[in-house]
Amino acid sequence: MSAAGDRAVAPGAWPRVRPPHVAGGGHGHGHDVAARAVAAGNGAVPSGEAAAGAGEGSGDLEWEKSLELIHAADEVVLACHVVPDGDALGSMLALAQALRSLGKRCLASFGEPFTVPGILRFLPGQDLLVDPGRLPAAPRLMISLDAAGRARLGSLAGHADRAGALIVVDHHASNIGFGGVRLVDPDAAATAVLVEELIRRLGVPLDRDIAQGLYAGVASDTGSFKYPCTTPEVHDLAGRLLTAGVRPEAVSRELWDRAPFGYLQVLAGALARARLERDAAGGRGLVWTTIARADRDARDVPYDQLEGVIDQLRRTDEAEVAVVCKENDDGEWYVSMRSKGAVDVGRACVGLGGGGHRTAAAFTTGGEPSGIIDRLRGALRPSGEAVRPS
Incomplete structure (x- = not known):
């Protein structure tokens, strides 16, 4: 099994995936966030709307700045949208485990109700979940996952506003442009696609537990590989995740094939x-x-x-x-x-x-x-x- 970090990828390149997005679609939630610049890394990183266009388009994904902030941080707070689905929670737990492998203190959460949906309780890494009330009110580095707007973070929206630096990882076409550092690409079939690339760039090899969260995310947002966003690149990614040890029949059973x-x-x-x-x-x-x-x-x-x-x-x-x-x-x-x-x-x-x-x-x-x-x-x-x- 080859490590994800061993794959040869040209600088700035990553698997191109096209989901069924159109202009005007996506999660239309939230309000403008007051722009404020904070010192982060070697430069000022606005955590609000000042950088609204900074990550627009696949050519402007801020990989280098994201890596710089993550490598410099001792503690990282992760948050996904409220009532998380497979892509939100799977992506967050996969990234949390990757950061832990790098020696980072990682706190992962989502806004109330703080209850993992029954169909997602099979996902590895839930020992990293923290009640939202236990998160630092003003985290030095926060990463938002699969949320198109700050309001989708629920009670954690204020934490995002006060974060020293906020990285937004998302694939919704209607992302409102919040966050100072943006890994936002509406051409990605799932947020998990972007997270897999971030993990690769961090130099963390895919193990079975990390791959399982990513596979749940991709499978969820492609409708078990039925939706138009299911491209050859998506299947290539799924193949890498299976190579890392994911059992697709087990994931499918948990997501779609069981109920009381x-x-x-x-x-x-x-x-x-x-x-x-x-x-x-x-x-x-x-x-x-x-x-x-x-x-x-x-x-x-x-x-x-x-x-x-x-x-x-x-x-x-x-x-x-x-x-x-x-x-x-x-x-x-x-x-x-x-x-x-x-x-x-x-x-x-x-x-x-x-x-x-x-x-x-x-x-x-x-x-x-x-x-x-x-x-x-x-x-x-x-x-x-x-x-x-x-």
């Missing part, structure tokens, strides 16, 4: 409530359903078990767009959307206060499902299409 019996009953109810609107989304069709908190409480199914419902709904031949409205423990509705490619649900979600990718996006809102779906219909209406009188 109560989940099947909740799923059955959600599918029974599903509604098909053939004329919605510009005539391309919309299928949607709801899962109230009472539905899952009756079956003792936690909120984080509901991730796979949308994948069943999106199989509907007559609908381009699938939507699942899930009520969380706070009484808000998390609205998950999927498209087969002809409709940009990321752009629709940005207009509703959320964001994501062209084919997968979401937003959180209050209100009743009927009103939420009404708003969605309007957001999915093609530009210039007249609103029909009721």
Whole structure:
């Protein structure tokens, strides 16, 4: 098994990957952060919006500055977005283990609720997770992973504002430009792709545990290698991770192929409530359903078990767009959307206060499902299409 650091890569080069992003898509969260420059390394590194364009485009990824800051640090705080998915948590834990191997004190966390989703509890490196309340309020070096905006860090957004230096690693097209040092590339299929390259540049060989987190990230954001972002380069990366010892059947089982019996009953109810609107989304069709908190409480199914419902709904031949409205423990509705490619649900979600990718996006809102779906219909209406009188 050859170490990842042994691969010959020209300076500034790394695997090119193209996901289903478009301008205007992505996570549209957060506010502008007041720019402030702090001494870091050999130069001033603004941790806020002053460097909004510093990392834009694949040619401007700030690898050298990132390496300089990491090598100089004794302690590194890592944070991913709230309610982490496979890419967010897998990428963070992989990087945390790589930094630990370099002798760094590493603290990894995410904003409340500080609970690892059930389907991700198999990931190695969770001994490095720290309750957000135990993080230093003003870390000297902080790395944000898979968050398109500071608001996606939840209660850790303030820590990012106060960090002596903030490195942002992300692949969302709508990244708002926060962070002083940016490894942001919307052409990357997953944040894990960027993290794998960062680990390689740090000179850390891939072991099985590091590779497992990266594989979970890539597999999650490519839909188990089904989405259009699954390029030859993505398969090359997956091959390197398998060489490091990842068992793909074990990861797939944890992510997609297991659930408590109560989940099947909740799923059955959600599918029974599903509604098909053939004329919605510009005539391309919309299928949607709801899962109230009472539905899952009756079956003792936690909120984080509901991730796979949308994948069943999106199989509907007559609908381009699938939507699942899930009520969380706070009484808000998390609205998950999927498209087969002809409709940009990321752009629709940005207009509703959320964001994501062209084919997968979401937003959180209050209100009743009927009103939420009404708003969605309007957001999915093609530009210039007249609103029909009721």
